[in-house]
Amino acid sequence: MEQQSLVRWTCVNGCVDEDGSREHMALSPREQCPGHESEAKVTWTKGLCLSPGQDSQSGGHIGPVGKPAPGDQIMWASWWFWPLVAICIADQFRDQAVQIMQDTPAIDGHNDLPWQLLKSFNNQLLDTRANLSSLAHTHTNIPKLKAGFVGGQFWSAYTPCDTQNKDAVKRTLEQIDVVHRMCQLYPETFVCVTNSTGIRQAFQEGKVASLVGVEGGHSIDSSLAVLRALYHLGMRYLTLTHSCNTPWADNWLVDTGTDTAQSQGLSSFGQRQTGSLVMVNFYNDYVSCKAEANLSQVADHLDHIKAVAGAGAVGFGGDFDGVSRLPSGLEDVSKYPDLVAELLRRKWTEAEVRGVLADNLLRVFEEVEQVSNHTQAPGEEVIPLTQLEPSCRTQYGYSKSSGKHLQPGALLASLVPLLLCQGLL
C-alpha cells in the first residue's frame, strides 16, 4: 500500500459507504479541504473529510489506496465534481464556525423578542401560545437560539415613539419586566446578568446571558433619575433615539429631511465617545437599501466596518424580531454560524471572528465598567420644564429658580458611563 497517496488525497463528502467500501467518487487534493485532515474522529459520517493515514487495514475507514484510480482522474473532469468541492469548502468553514462558537458563542446586541411578546400576548408568558420552546412565528425561540450558538443577548426594551410624553416610562418598565420573567420561567436557558463577569459565567453554563438594552431616548422622558433607575433594573445601554427627537438629541430622520433638527445632533457626545462598537443591524433596507438582501451583503457591511474602524470595532446587532425583512440566509437567530462561516471564507482570522462574536463586546463592556466604577457623584441636573411637552405633566419640584437651561451636551455626557454601544436602530 502506498501510504503517500493517503497523504496526498483527502476524501470529501459522500466518499465512503456505510459498510466502509470506498467509492471513487469524491476525492480532492488535500488543499481543497484544509483543516479536515486532522479530524481523526471522522469515520463513516457523511459530509466530513477523512483523516489521511486512515485505511481499511488500520482504521477501517477507506480501502487500500494506491495511485489515483483511473476513475478518480475521470472524476476530475466530471461536471459534478467542482460543485462538490465547493460544498466541501463551505462545510469546512461552517464546521470551523461551529467549532469556534462552541467556545465563543455569539453575543447579539439587539433582539426585539420582548416587543413580539407584547404585541402577540400582552406579555403573558404563561399563555401556552407564548411558549418560547415552540413559538413559531418569531425569528427567535429557544431551539433557534441554541442552533445559532447565541450565548449572550441584549433584549430590547422598546416602546414606540407615540408613547413619548405619555406612558413611555411605564411601557419601558413593562418590557424590562418581561425580560426578567423570561429568565425566571426558563432558567435552564436564560440567565439575566448585568456585567461582563455574568456573561462569561453564562458561557460556562451554556446559557444565554440575558441583558437589557433600552431602545430610544424617549424611554427616559428626559430624566437622569429615570435613566439611573433603569440602570438599577439591569439596563446596560440606551440607544440615543429611535425615530423621534428628544429634547436633547436629534433622531435619524433629521438627516433625511423628514424631521427638523433641534439639538444639532450629537457632536459634543461624539467627541467624548471612545472604545465603541458598531453592532450591525441585519434589516434588509439598511443592508441593501432594498426590500431584498442576502447574507453576503451583510458580510460586506462587516468587511467595510472592519476596513474603516478595525475588526475590534465590529459586532452583531441583528434586530431579529424588530424588523419585517431579513436577508436570505439570515432569516432567524439560528443562522449565525452561516454568517461566521462567510467571514471565515473571507479570510477573517479566528481571533477576529471571536472578536465579532463576543470578545469585542466583552472588551468594551469591561472598559465601560471601569469608567462606571470611577464615576463621580451622579448628576442632578434637571431639564427645563419649558423643554418638555406639558399637557400630561405636573410641575412638582420646578420653580422659577430651577429652570436653568440644561445644555443637551451636559445630559448626553452624563450618559457616557451607561452607553455600552450605539445600535443602528
Ligand SMILES: [Zn+2]
Ligand atoms: Zn429594536
